[in-house]
Amino acid sequence: MRDSNADDLAAMADLLTPLAIRVAATLRLADHMAAGVTTGAGLAKKVDAHPATLKKLLRYLVSRGIFRWSEEGGYEVTELGAPLLDDAPGSVRRRLSMDGLLGLAELGLVGLLHTVRTGEAGYKAAFGRDFWQDVSDVPDDANVLADEVASGLAGDGRLIVHTYDWSGVRRVMDVGGGNGTLLIELARTHPHLHGAVLDLPGMARAAAQRIERAGLGGRCEAIEGSFLDPIPPGFDVYLLSAILCDWPDDDAVKILRRCGDAAGPDGRVLVADMNLIYDDDADAARMNLLLTGTVPVPVRTLKQLKRLGAAAGLELSWEGPTTRRRTLLEFRAH
Ligand SMILES: C[S@@+](CC[C@H](N)C(=O)[O-])C[C@H]1O[C@@H](n2cnc3c(N)ncnc32)[C@H](O)[C@@H]1O
Missing domain, CATH: 3.40.50.150 (Vaccinia Virus protein VP39)
Structure with a gap:
């Protein structure tokens, strides 16, 4: 028998999907596909990635309905994945990019246990570097x-x-x-x-x-x-x-x-x-924890x-x- 609460909770706690989407956003994979670079090898070359591992990422994102196989045998962006395009209305690419201010901030949440134990910033505990310094060091971005x-x-x-x-x-x-x-x-x-x-x-x-x-x-x-x-x-x-x-x-x-x-x-x-x-609304509750x-x-x-x-x-x-x-x-x- 399926325990739907357990499944729901595990799905809420999943870290792989958010990170896979953020890697795709950081590498601008959707934009490259839209510009005609659609094969795994072509995309790996374009974004300077490890080809076999990038293909694993692409396959995973196909399984989540964010990309799909095109009739020509390459990858393309689905409707769900469309907000990953830089110029899509309501694009989320920059917000999710791991070299942007908000994307970097969310990566710091891997230090949340440390934050909750000590009240100290999780970002520095996780990465050993100051958050704002990392933001400042984002190269040419x-x-x-x-x-x-x-x-x-x-x-x-x-x-x-x-x-x-x-x-x-x-x-x-x-x-x-x-x-x-x-x-x-x-x-x-x-x-x-x-x-x-x-x-x-x-x-x-x-x-x-x-x-x-x-x-x-x-x-x-x-x-x-x-x-x-x-x-x-x-x-x-x-x-x-x-x-x-x-x-x-x-x-x-x-x-x-x-x-x-x-x-x-x-x-x-x-x-x-x-x-x-x-x-005291839900947005503020989220923002307070995220910032901490x-x-x-x-x-x-x-x-x-x-x-x-x-x-x-x-x-x-x-x-x-x-x-x-x-x-x-x-x-x-x-
Ligand atoms: C929360 S933002 C506020 C930005 C802006 N003042 C506003 O009202 O939106 C904090 C700012 O402080 C800057 N900052 C962080 N550490 C700094 C430092 N040691 N010296 C100067 N600026 C710093 C960050 O780069 C960032 O622009």
């Missing part, structure tokens, strides 16, 4: 990261762009500003603003490209560096958007201190942190954020609205 982060910013970004009083600000540095999406939005909305993104090299390269493409090279720039090291001075506002939530208290205080030192007595540090802890597995993500209450500011020698000078997803706090150096 900055645009994948750029597109992923861009799609994630919209709603929260608007709060920062429209709620804070930017009228008296001349120069803003988006510290850990990722691909520059937020800075570009700020510069477009407030044409008097000049700004810079400071981020790890891979992200900073992505930001530089986006800034150029947006025609904002005259007012904005991207700087490669770490916010754990001294930060270039000379900006009126140092913005930390969704940064502190990735770091434990001692690092978060260090980052705030670096910003305070760079801002000096006349500058400000604007903290726009994440509030996911307040969300990737980065040590101590999402903080307003009170805790204020305490961090004080520990970094900063004084709260303005408190903005708090939404379900963001806080907005402005600090000044004492």
